[in-house]
Amino acid sequence: MSNNQISDGQPTINSSAAAKRILTGIKPTGTLHLGNYVGAIRPAIQSIQNSDDEAFFFLADYHGIIGCYDPAIIHESTKAIAATWLACGLDPERVTFYRQSDVPEIPELAWILNCSCAKGLMNRAHAYKAAVDINMKKEDVDPDQGINMGLFGYPVLMAADILMFNATHVPVGRDQIQHVEMARDIAGTFNHRYKTLFTLPSAVVDDDIPLLTGLDGRKMSKSYGNTIPLFGDGNPQVSAEKQMHKAIMKIVTNSQLPSEPKDPDDSAIFEIYKAFATPTEIADMRAQFAAGIGWGDAKQALFEKINTEIAPFRERYEHLMANPKELEEILQMGAEKARRHSRKQLDKTRRAIGIRPLAKLK
Ligand code: TRP
Numbered sequence: 001m002s003n004n005q006i007s008d009g010q011p012t013i014n015s016s017a018a019a020k021r022i023l024t025g026i027k028p029t030g031t032l033h034l035g036n037y038v039g040a041i042r043p044a045i046q047s048i049q050n051s052d053d054e055a056f057f058f059l060a061d062y063h064g065i066i067g068c069y070d071p072a073i074i075h076e077s078t079k080a081i082a083a084t085w086l087a088c089g090l091d092p093e094r095v096t097f098y099r100q101s102d103v104p105e106i107p108e109l110a111w112i113l114n115c116s117c118a119k120g121l122m123n124r125a126h127a128y129k130a131a132v133d134i135n136m137k138k139e140d141v142d143p144d145q146g147i148n149m150g151l152f153g154y155p156v157l158m159a160a161d162i163l164m165f166n167a168t169h170v171p172v173g174r175d176q177i178q179h180v181e182m183a184r185d186i187a188g189t190f191n192h193r194y195k196t197l198f199t200l201p202s203a204v205v206d207d208d209i210p211l212l213t214g215l216d217g218r219k220m221s222k223s224y225g226n227t228i229p230l231f232g233d234g235n236p237q238v239s240a241e242k243q244m245h246k247a248i249m250k251i252v253t254n255s256q257l258p259s260e261p262k263d264p265d266d267s268a269i270f271e272i273y274k275a276f277a278t279p280t281e282i283a284d285m286r287a288q289f290a291a292g293i294g295w296g297d298a299k300q301a302l303f304e305k306i307n308t309e310i311a312p313f314r315e316r317y318e319h320l321m322a323n324p325k326e327l328e329e330i331l332q333m334g335a336e337k338a339r340r341h342s343r344k345q346l347d348k349t350r351r352a353i354g355i356r357p358l359a360k361l362k
Pocket of ligand 1: 023024025026027060063157158161162170171172176179
């Protein structure tokens with residue numbers, strides 16, 4: 001894997017080379033698909049399995065409410081996404097796994113950081129600018145129409161998530177690099193103004209992670225409606241395995257007949273197969289394409305390949321979804337671990353800015 005550490009120009013404060021602290025947030029909106037699994041869940045879980053790094057993974061539900069006003073969706077997605085990560089092998093003993101809203105010190109720190117963050121910095125955030133650009137293209141519409149303060153201040157809450165735990169490495173997708181850079185900026189301003197308290201974080205982007213192709217040949221994305229679900233949608237009539245099989249059978253192909261040689265590099269089936277198979281299996285599938293494997297057989301082979309990896313997780317997922325108490329206990333254990341850090345960090349921060357008890361009471 002080639003991990004690119006972005007913004008590594010300056011030395012990070014408080015962090016020796018040995019003490020890597022990895023932190024990443026997961027926005028709980030909707031359910032996850034195979035692209036999320038291959039692009040985020042699997043690499044994140046694998047990367048910490050083989051290292052001694054400290055790791056903090058959390059459900060960013062206070063970020064989730066910025067663009068979703070449906071309480072049922074927020075609640076259900078938090079549950080489904082916690083269950084997904086745990087089912088796919090996240091070990092809550094190894095990783096501090098918590099829900100952002102269970103750590104009240106985070107939004108408190110966010111307010112403090114707001115006061116050390118220039119408004120102009122937020123004006124430059126890509127997500128905010130994109131929302132303004134859409135409004136500007138319309139006639140008679142205020143540039144800020146429909147934009148709430150949560151969206152505008154999104155990077156400050158994210159800075160609080162990161163700086164709270166003095167994270168050194170923040171694995172993110174490309175779209176989030178700017179936010180990590182902003183966290184770094186905000187930390188720099190605070191450290192300069194008060195005292196050096198926060199570690200300067202670096203974004204880590206993995207260039208080797210495959211982007212999956214969707215059923216229609218475009219990039220697999222919830223907004224295109226072209227995804228293969230990772231787990232089922234909970235419908236008791238159709239098993240999760242059947243749902244996955246059905247989706248795979250819908251992958252769009254050309255009209256070449258069985259026995260006609262096919263170009264693997266022009267096929268979504270092969271593209272997805274590569275993300276699950278060993279080099280030998282990939283070479284073998286390439287040969288089968290050249291020999292004219294039928295589309296139906298190729299899809300079946302793809303299904304079997306994916307299912308071998310996912311089936312064991314499915315059982316655990318379904319168990320956790322049916323036992324929310326177990327999930328809640330795991331999240332509470334994580335919150336307790338997280339708060340051991342956050343209480344101290346917030347206390348230090350408050351003292352640094354002059355907010356502390358006037359006198360010691362007995
Ligand atoms: N903004 C991230 C996303 O949309 C989620 C997130 C919230 C996050 N807080 C974070 C990621 C802190 C890394 C670090 O994907």
